[in-house]
Amino acid sequence: xxxxxxxxxxxxxxxxxxxxxxxxxxxxxxxxxxxxxxxxxxxxxxxxxxxxxxxxxxxxxxxxxxxxxxxxxxxxxxxxxxxxxxxxxxxxxxxxxxxxxxxxxxxxxxxxxxxxxxxxxxxxxxxxxxxxxxxxxxxxxxxxxxxxxxxxxxxxxxxxxxxxxxxxxxxxxxxxxxxx
Numbered sequence: 001x002x003x004x005x006x007x008x009x010x011x012x013x014x015x016x017x018x019x020x021x022x023x024x025x026x027x028x029x030x031x032x033x034x035x036x037x038x039x040x041x042x043x044x045x046x047x048x049x050x051x052x053x054x055x056x057x058x059x060x061x062x063x064x065x066x067x068x069x070x071x072x073x074x075x076x077x078x079x080x081x082x083x084x085x086x087x088x089x090x091x092x093x094x095x096x097x098x099x100x101x102x103x104x105x106x107x108x109x110x111x112x113x114x115x116x117x118x119x120x121x122x123x124x125x126x127x128x129x130x131x132x133x134x135x136x137x138x139x140x141x142x143x144x145x146x147x148x149x150x151x152x153x154x155x156x157x158x159x160x161x162x163x164x165x166x167x168x169x170x171x172x173x174x175x176x177x178x179x180x
Contacts, residue, residue: 005034007066015042022050022072027100030057030073036066046072047094048106048121048174054099056090075100086131086171097171104174108162110135115163121156124174128152133168137161146170 004021006014014035022031033039039060046053054075061069082098086107089095093116097105104124108116110133118138128137134147138161139154145165146152154160156174 002029003032003034007034007036015045018042018072019050022046022053022074025074027052027074027076030071033070033072035068035070038062038068039070042070044094044119047096048104048119049124051102051104051176052100055094055096056099086169102176106172106174108170108172110162110164110168112164112166112168115161118159118161120159121174123177124156125177126154126156126160127173127175128154128162129171129173131169131171134165135168135170136163136165138163 002021002025004018006018009017018031018033025031033042043055043058043060047055047058052074054073057071057073057075059071063069082101084097086097089097089107093109093114095107095109097107110116112133128135128146129151130146130148132148134145137144137146137152139158141159144152148168156177162170
């Protein structure tokens with residue numbers, strides 16, 4: 001198990017160093033990071049952008065006012081076809097359907113008025129499929145209404161900020177974009 005204490009690394013360099021250390025792991029291994037704050041933004045970033053990140057096995061423990069220890073596990077790849085029921089997935093508001101597998105597939109469940117902070121998904125094509133309810137999906141500040149049964153496809157380089165207009169569930173597929 002690898003360990004990285006990021007408290008002494010300048011904040012603008014931390015995520016790159018964590019991504020590099022995570023990439024060096026073998027499937028089934030995990031990276032332990034020690035941080036001075038809750039690494040929840042890092043969790044969301046890895047969950048959305050790094051298919052090998054096993055967000056279901058992620059764990060964090062606060063050991064002091066400025067000491068948070070998080071386990072970032074790297075999933076072992078699966079070989080057999082898999083079936084999952086979206087209703088059976090654990091995790092709110094995000095739940096990974098196939099942890100560690102491409103394309104990254106996430107169930108997003110939001111209560112009316114609830115949203116996800118603005119973010120992007122570099123090097124991805126994103127498919128946002130509203131299964132239930134309705135969403136306002138802001139792309140670079142321009143709002144697109146997506147209702148149950150509708151799909152919104154967009155370039156992951158765009159900043160996205162989904163907000164539920166009413167209680168809703170969406171299936172979000174983050175497909176890696178190949179070289180042109």
